Amino acid sequence: MTTTTAAQPLLTINDLGKQYGPKVVLRDVNLTIQQGEFVALVGMSGGGKSTLLRLIAGLEKMSTGTLTYPDVAPVIRVMFQDDRLLPWMTVRQNITFKRNDAALQARSQKMLARVGLEKWADQYPAQLSGGQKQRVALARALMAKPQLLLLDEPLGALDALTRRKMQDLILQVCQEEQLTTILVTHDVEEAARMADRTIVIKDGTNRYAEKGPDKDDPAAVGVVADQILHDIIDPEGGPA
Numbered sequence: 001m002t003t004t005t006a007a008q009p010l011l012t013i014n015d016l017g018k019q020y021g022p023k024v025v026l027r028d029v030n031l032t033i034q035q036g037e038f039v040a041l042v043g044m045s046g047g048g049k050s051t052l053l054r055l056i057a058g059l060e061k062m063s064t065g066t067l068t069y070p071d072v073a074p075v076i077r078v079m080f081q082d083d084r085l086l087p088w089m090t091v092r093q094n095i096t097f098k099r100n101d102a103a104l105q106a107r108s109q110k111m112l113a114r115v116g117l118e119k120w121a122d123q124y125p126a127q128l129s130g131g132q133k134q135r136v137a138l139a140r141a142l143m144a145k146p147q148l149l150l151l152d153e154p155l156g157a158l159d160a161l162t163r164r165k166m167q168d169l170i171l172q173v174c175q176e177e178q179l180t181t182i183l184v185t186h187d188v189e190e191a192a193r194m195a196d197r198t199i200v201i202k203d204g205t206n207r208y209a210e211k212g213p214d215k216d217d218p219a220a221v222g223v224v225a226d227q228i229l230h231d232i233i234d235p236e237g238g239p240a
């Protein structure tokens with residue numbers, strides 16, 4: 001997503017560190033996320049990407065450092081790899097939690113339309129495909145009109161074609177809703193394809209940042225994906 005207005009920080013992370021007991025998972029993370037930016041976090045498995053996302057979400061406390069919002073604290077929603085839908089509720093109930101408020105019902109209708117599921121509103125999660133369930137999870141995340149959407153491998157369990165369609169849907173929705181988005185992914189091509197900027201988390205810190213390709217040039221995605229992969233595996237990598 002390309003922003004046309006001058007970049008304004010949505011959140012700033014300074015010298016962030018996270019330990020679990022003696023185990024240091026993150027250290028010296030310094031990062032600024034701009035409003036409207038789509039940022040991907042990539043890196044080796046166990047490198048601390050999801051931990052960083054949970055810290056940003058406020059689901060865990062950092063051990064050291066600060067996370068500040070130059071403006072007001074944004075409304076944040078998280079989408080995970082598993083859809084976390086309630087099986088005893090219909091699609092609509094899963095996103096409205098059975099509240100009957102008229103504005104909420106209207107927004108649920110709009111969000112279901114946005115993710116292409118109006119016709120599935122009265123079905124139960126067990127009747128949906130994996131991709132459809134993730135669409136419901138996306139609609140649910142959007143209900144609160146978040147400013148910051150955190151995506152923790154939400155497409156990891158989907159087949160390649162469904163995944164590609166979901167990438168496009170997420171990009172479109174993020175643009176329409178003017179969201180700032182942080183995506184954790186294992187897939188370097190997904191990062192290159194979706195993100196304005198990809199941050200490589202390595203040795204517990206943010207080592208590299210790769211700018212996303214021109215979205216109108218499909219061939220450029222592969223070039224950026226290769227560079228991200230190189231950053232991840234480069235044994236000589238220094239600080240960003």
Ligand SMILES: Nc1ncnc2c1ncn2[C@@H]1O[C@H](COP(=O)(O)OP(=O)(O)OP(=O)(O)O)[C@@H](O)[C@H]1O
Nearest residue numbers: 020023025043044045046047048049050051052186
């Ligand atoms: N609650 C916890 N207690 C102890 N260790 C934890 C806890 N949560 C995460 N860790 C450890 O922190 C490290 C980073 O985990 P994290 O899930 O953030 O990595 P990741 O980069 O997201 O990995 P993956 O790509 O495999 O999902 C791992 O070694 C993990 O075992």
